[in-house]
Amino acid sequence: MIFTRYIRILVLGIPIWFVFNILLTFSPEVSQAINKGFIANPAISLMLGYIGVSLGDILEEFGTNIRSTVVILYLISLEAQFF
16 A cells, blocks of 8 residues: 555656656757757746746635646746747
8 A cells, every 4th residue: 555655656757757857957968969059048948847847836725626737837838939
């Protein structure tokens, strides 16, 4: 019982750990590997990642419908890509 709960927590935490500790920390190398045209700053990438997580938590808390929350987050991410 306890072991399965531990495994579930690990399965939920690994994607979050991967995004923040691997992709965002090594964002200059990732941006060069995908030929983005500029070298990303890891500090700004981490800052924007944590802002996104915070906004997602706030919207999830106040959103009554999960579909509307997802639509709002997609719109925010689309707007952020153009600026």
